[in-house]
Amino acid sequence: MKHLFNKLYVLHILLLAIATAGYAQTAKPGAKISGSIVDAQNKPVEYATIALIHAKDSSIVKGVLGNGQGAYVLERIPNGTYLIKVTAVGYNKGFSKAFTVTGADVRVPAITMPSSAKALNTVTISSTRPLIERKFDRLVMNVENSVLATGNTAMDILERAPGVSIDKDDNISLQGKNGVTVMINDKLTYLSATQLATMLRVTDGSNIASIEVITNPSAKYDASGNSGIINIKLKKNRDIGSSGSITVGTAYGRYWKDNESISLNHKQGRLNAFGTFSHNDNKNYRTLSISRVVDSVGKKTYFNQMTLMDKSNHNNNYRFGADYDISKKNSIGFIISGYNSSNDQNTPTTTYISKSENSRDSTLIASSITNQNSQNFAANINDRWQIDSLGQSLGIDLDYSKFTNNSDADYVNAIYLPDGTLKKPASYLRNQTPSTIDIRTAKADYAYPFTKTLKLEAGLKFSDVKTDNNLNAQIKDALGNYVNDATRTNYFIYQEKIDAGYLSLSKSYKKTSIQAGLRSEYTSSVGNLVTNSQVVARHYIDFFPSLFINHTLNKKNEIGFSYSRRIDRPSYDDLNPFVYYLDQYTYKQGNPFLNPQYTHSFELHYTWNSTINVNLNYSHTSDVITQIILTDAVKKATFQTDLNLDQQDAYGLNVNSPYTITKWWTGNLNFGSFYLDNKSAGLLGANLNSGKLSYNLKATQTFTMIKGYRIEIFSAYKSAISTGIYDVRPQYSTDAGISRSFANKKLNVKLSVNDIFNQRTNNVNSMYQSVNLQIVQKPESRITRLNITYNFGNTKIKARQHQTGADDEKNRAGGGN
The missing domain is CATH 2.40.170.20 (TonB-dependent receptor, beta-barrel domain)
Structure with a gap:
């Protein structure tokens, strides 16, 4: 086991080093293309999806996301004739006119995005994730952005999950039964009840995205936990x-x-x-x-x-x-x-x-x-x-x-x-x-x-x-x-x-x-x-x-x-x-x-x-x-x-x-x-x-x-x-x-x-x-x-x-x- 662990560890380090070196060596010089995206009122369209496509066959060359001011930059672009295609939520697709790259940087004129919104008299439709969701094998409590999550600990929030109870000694039970397995981001914690309680009480609730209650886990999960699994999903910033x-x-x-x-x-x-x-x-x-x-x-x-x-x-x-x-x-x-x-x-x-x-x-x-x-x-x-x-x-x-x-x-x-x-x-x-x-x-x-x-x-x-x-x-x-x-x-x-x-x-x-x-x-x-x-x-x-x-x-x-x-x-x-x-x-x-x-x-x-x-x-x-x-x-x-x-x-x-x-x-x-x-x-x-x-x-x-x-x-x-x-x-x-x-x-x-x-x-x-x-x-x-x-x-x-x-x-x- 120890030798397997060490071999796999070394293999992954080598893969990372080789990949990083290969990426650095294969990067090629080229022109820079920049521009901006605006709406019908000439206001910036935030975080639009930008695709650079060949004018000849519409195949995608490269993609990038615009920033909060509607601007974008595409780098290391080889010579050729291209179009810019833009998509954004709430807008119809937008296209630039064809332009040619000959080695020099290109500034594309602002692309105007026509709105796809339709008037619904004075009705406003909004969508928010429900507090409790039913998925194939689990109930999910979405606590991200909850008023009661920030400032509380993971233990405080956990007690609000469906069927979960915590006793005087911080033991966790599910539907009245002890023997709950607690996971964090799909990983077991391997802790005693006392140590687990310590961990949950020092974990900031504002870092929790959701809590999953899995009363009957599949064969993919470890077999421990007679009353099921509680999986705490932490937030991970994934912003571009x-x-x-x-x-x-x-x-x-x-x-x-x-x-x-x-x-x-x-x-x-x-x-x-x-x-x-x-x-x-x-x-x-x-x-x-x-x-x-x-x-x-x-x-x-x-x-x-x-x-x-x-x-x-x-x-x-x-x-x-x-x-x-x-x-x-x-x-x-x-x-x-x-x-x-x-x-x-x-x-x-x-x-x-x-x-x-x-x-x-x-x-x-x-x-x-x-x-x-x-x-x-x-x-x-x-x-x-x-x-x-x-x-x-x-x-x-x-x-x-x-x-x-x-x-x-x-x-x-x-x-x-x-x-x-x-x-x-x-x-x-x-x-x-x-x-x-x-x-x-x-x-x-x-x-x-x-x-x-x-x-x-x-x-x-x-x-x-x-x-x-x-x-x-x-x-x-x-x-x-x-x-x-x-x-x-x-x-x-x-x-x-x-x-x-x-x-x-x-x-x-x-x-x-x-x-x-x-x-x-x-x-x-x-x-x-x-x-x-x-x-x-x-x-x-x-x-x-x-x-x-x-x-x-x-x-x-x-x-x-x-x-x-x-x-x-x-x-x-x-x-x-x-x-x-x-x-x-x-x-x-x-x-x-x-x-x-x-x-x-x-x-x-x-x-x-x-x-x-x-x-x-x-x-x-x-x-x-x-x-x-x-x-x-x-x-x-x-x-x-x-x-x-x-x-x-x-x-x-x-x-x-x-x-x-x-x-x-x-x-x-x-x-x-x-x-x-x-x-x-x-x-x-x-x-x-x-x-x-x-x-x-x-x-x-x-x-x-x-x-x-x-x-x-x-x-x-x-x-x-x-x-x-x-x-x-x-x-x-x-x-x-x-x-x-x-x-x-x-x-x-x-x-x-x-x-x-x-x-x-x-x-x-x-x-x-x-x-x-x-x-x-x-x-x-x-x-x-x-x-x-x-x-x-x-x-x-x-x-x-x-x-x-x-x-x-x-x-x-x-x-x-």
């Missing part, structure tokens, strides 16, 4: 010429926040270069209250815990790259991206401990101070080759990503008696937890159309992921010195290699399209707990079939069916057996013995008039990876970990519909309902059988009653849900924003407020066997944001966009940019 944008913003909730970003793009000839950089400072807080009862040998102990979590984040993101067209059919490119994130968290906790509900025997005062630094570097080299005009193509992606995280934490635990004296000497603990994740992937995708209606797709992918986690733990001794704590110090290495291949065949009929695919993945993983020489090794091969059928009943009615089998491997965080403390009675611990979970997923969908989408789904998951809270009766501690439950059957209904009340009041309504039936034998000494019918409602409204202003209001309600041994209480909130453009739409000002009524909470109860707890969390959710964006350069004509190929792996690593 030079262009860019600058955004500055500020926000206030309980603390002040700021965000800044700059985006640049330049396209000329065969080269397209682009780059973005963003920075934000985000200080936030949340309150956490936990009430629990621990039963130890028939004796109950009551804990009432109150915690304030203050966190300061400082984040820098960058992304830059270039595409180079070696020929009309072959394009090579690279992308470099990454982030640097630092956060300081202070978590003071007060816990009242008693033997009965109405007494107080002692008080635990705990302090947790954490300083964390995270970095990510990712590089992609890609080649896209259109082999022929029939659609045969080959795409190759080579990716390397490295995540590093360094965390230092200090813990102080002191227990006081009711009279204020110490029950015993306070304990002082200290942790250093450096960790790295290295990801290497290589993939190739090939498409071959047998006919216009029959197409074969095939591909190979290799991934190699290694995580290295070290926990250096110290405790303060009687002399006041920190010494190694052998009971907590740990070292865990996890390596995983996946070799995958797929075949997919699609056939289109007059009203029906069918796609059938099969993917195979061979997984080899080794988890090594070095400290006690405990090794967990697994080697297995799986096959993942998929089937899609779409049928058009008539012009307004379309139905479809899909099936897929999928897998969820445990995230690297979940496998890591390290212990992370909130205080001595509350902590989190990974489970290196987790097994992957498998899901069979079925889906029926109906679309009316390309607007109203109805989706019915059913899935069966075995070995369900579930977050659970357990009790250590000896230590009287409560800790969170993950276990495999026997099975989960999920039934769901999702309805999405745009609506128009008046020409200035439009919106989108999304309703989702699901029932999760969880079963597991012998869980904490009993048989689990839990289920609850739940639903959520999301409504977006857009108002344009005042010329030049755009107002958006987003409201969401989630009913109570039962998942595993948890009961999550209802949640609801309302966001609103207003935007106004100036200076011919180059300057845009947006003001928004998240959770206007300050109602967003995360409340969880659990009453199962020995588990008896209630959790109440209130985040800093009411935040006012002001953002100003300035666009400059050519911002209208778009060029090619491409994607990369390693996002699948980064998802399970967890917390990037």
